[in-house]
Amino acid sequence: MGKPLNYSYYPGCSLHASASEYDLSTRELFNVLGIGLTEVPDWFCCGATPAHNVDELLSLALCAKNLELADKVEGDMAVACASCFSRLKTAQHVLGVSDVKRTQVEKAIDAPVKLDSNVKHLLEILAKDLGLERLAAAVNKPLSGLKVACYYGCLLTRPSDVPNLDCAEAPTIMEKVIEAVGAETVAWTHRLECCGANFTLSRPGVVIQLTNAVLESAKAAGADCIMVGCPLCHGNLDIRQKEIEGVYNTSYGLPVFYLTQLIGISVGLGADKLGLDAMMVNPMPLLKEKGLL
């Protein structure tokens, strides 16, 4: 065993509501893996897409405030949501290169900005800090025979010089992590295409069109299920899947798992500890068929 891993945990707004199963499965999985998570006290919303869309200064200030709050907790910052992850990394990047913006943000939050803290997505913690070998060693129920379509969406890897999680155009980190716990992965065309994200509220028609293309591609590649690391992708692929099937008069029936749920199954966590009942597309028939639950 290496040194103990401890992180300040920034769940983000979705994980306290529509993605509560992502929060639950993250806490349970990290507990089993012996990775400490301490929630950032009184964290604020990162501003997400709406803030940077119309007010970059506000977006940067909200992220800088959260970085300051996270600094009070020991360890690097662990972020579950791809959008929060992207915003926090973007803020560090922009504030690092622009003196003008840094001065404005420092005035806005009335404190110096913290640029040296490491902001990490859960994938990075599992693949790099814990390491694939230690992750594989924790597996007691390998996901053998399960064909997983790893869906990165937009913000885990783009733009190339900001998140630094993996290559922006041909990432492999999700595949590596889920193969380490015994699953098979499929090669498919839409793993980096956009699902429509927050247009789910204002322009659902757009989301239905874009998300359908993603589901269609995963199905055509022979996937049993899709794995995501973003609550917005999950919302569109899972919650809207039935509606999309109706619009396009087709049937996908693809369960959409958070990465922590799938890995959680492989380390022996039960359905109740992974929030599997919160999924709109019922994963139980698939998991029973594969002998995983």
Place this chain on the structure above:
Amino acid sequence: MIKKKMIISQETMDVDFVRKVEALAGTSVRRCFQCGKCSAGCPMATFMEHPPNRIMRLLQLGQWQRVLAGRSIWYCVSCETCTTRCPNTVDLASIMDALRKLSWDSDGASKESYVQLANKLFLQNIRTYGRQYEMRLAAVFNVKSGQFLKDLMLGPKLIAKGKLKMFHSKNKNISEIEKIFTRIEEMRKKGDAL
């Protein structure tokens, strides 16, 4: 959308606006050489009357009114594909942010009302509660946009799955968020920030 013929002259080119966009976005409009990779990869290009590379060309020609008069900038979903693929490292996604901000501030004609409404409610929630509350966001959005029946069948299912919380609390340190909003407003009033 303005259909009349575009005349390029000293009178019709507004370069000051473009400089403001460049300052806000921290990137160069002039570096674009129209390869079209941004539009080729843009998932929303089919919904836009001006795809991303044309927006860049219009900005280079100082024709920003044409950009803001259209709905294109409000159909950008911030997926960052354009920025990732630009061979000249133009941060096009940030240019879209800057254009939306300038349109938002000037209360321009290009307001795509649903997207604007969603953004406005989202920011109001942050200011009031410190965090986002999806139930409230969706409910208020439906009422204010007059789409009372939108996703009506989805709501009860989401509540049953525990995905929408009926109640929410304010952050304990909520006064700090109000201070951030106020300080930014004051800086803008004094002209210390765009």
